[in-house]
Structures are given as structure tokens and as C-alpha cells.
Amino acid sequence: MQGTTAKPRPRIDPVSRGFWDNARAGKLSVQMCQDCGDKHFPGSPVCPKCLSENQSWAPVSGKGTLLSWVRFHRAYWDGFRDDLPYLVCLVGLDEGPLLMSNLAGVEPEQIRIGARVEAIFESIDEEFTLPKFRVSD
Template sequence: MSATAARPRPKIDPINRGFWENARAGILSVQTCDNCRDVHFPGSPVCPRCLSGDQSWTPVSGRGTLLSWVRFHRAYWDGFRAELPYLVCLVGLEEGPLLISNILETDPEKLVIGSPVEAVFETVDEELTLPKFRMRG
């Protein structure tokens, strides 16, 4: 095992590739059905509403509402041990879908359910950029 443990990485596949390519460009996106216009996340091979296979990754505002959050005190993966404790949030995007990510707030006492948040992007390396959220004021 190396001195710095690796973090888990998302498996990029043909279904979610558009999401990760957009994130690398600093754009938050959700999957939209080209047939019925249903907006959903995470991506799927067919639309959950009409079952069409015609899907596109559509940029969204990146704005949303903090619906829930949790502060992790245990590293379920060794790669996160140095960041303990860290915050994970559930965000309801203005466009409808829900997204689970991290919230970049060092003081959890300032977090209030229903607060407005916005997406920010953390570059991990040349292949991976992670969308995260911060409080919007």
C-alpha cells in the first residue's frame, strides 16, 4: 500500500461520459430525454418516463437547495482519512433532479436545510473534475 491511499474513482462509461466531460469543463449537467424532455439524474440507458433511448446531457444552472447533509467522522475508504470529518450533502437542483455530493463548508453549524447552494468544481487530475456545492449568499 502506498503512503497516500487512493480514493475511489467513478467508473466512466458510455452512459455517464457526458456528465464527466461537462464537469471537466466546469459545467453541471443532467440527462434529458430527447423524446419527452424528462430531466433526470443519474443517467440511464433509457428514459425512466417514456423508455426512449435518445438521451442527452443538458447543462443546468448549478443552483439548488440543500435538502440534507451528514458529517462523516469515519473514513470508509482510506483515501478520505486525511479529510475527516467531511460533509456530504443532498441537493435538489432548480431543474428538479437530486444530486449527492460534498458541501464545502467548514462549519456545519452554518448549514441550514433549505439554504440555497451552487455548484463549484474541484479538479482532481487531468481526467477527473468533481462537482461539489457551496452555500449561495
């Protein structure tokens, strides 16, 4: 993309690496405590429920409920200017955790809170694949 400003990129660290590896493979995942079974997102070095350090990334269904959404008309980072306006959503995954992402493939007038959604994946490059959501009803 010559001549365009790059979008900010997620920072991959030892805690988040499993999430990004799974996304690159087309799988949505949340962190799961191996001691108490709590599923949570974003990832953390310790379980927010029992404080165990025994965490792993577990694939989930990628299905959930649209809890909220907003249409951005302003680019807070120059790299998003060409995407304006774009949709950002808050999804309650069927497995429990909340995830914020982009809503794709739907016009704003067709969106309804409570709609069923499912994860889709957009390959950015060899390193990054971004999970997004589309309405599935």
C-alpha cells in the first residue's frame, strides 16, 4: 500500500501470542485457566478469578450476540482514514467473554442489538489475521 499511512499493529507478546497464532489459523480463541476453567479475554499473565499462572489459549465457537456497536466517522489514527466510516462492535461470545472488533458486511440500518454474530477472519499479511464479526441470522 504505497502512499498510505500504516494502521497501528497489535503488539504480540508472550501472553497474546496464542490468540494471534490461532487467528492466523482462522480460529477465535480466549484465554482459559487450566486450574479453575475460567475463560477470559483479553489474555493475562494470571487468571482474573483464581490468580493461577496456568493459562492457555482455547479455541471457541466464534459465535455470539451483538451487545453494542458504533459507526466511526473520524479517524483517530491516520491509517484508518481510507476506511471511514467503519463499524466497531462489542460481542458477547457464547462462551462468556466479551470481545471488541469490527462489524463487517452489514449496513448500519440493518444492525440490531441482540443479533447473532459469528467471527470471520481478515488476513492482513503473513503475520497478522484480524478477527471481525458478521451478522449470522
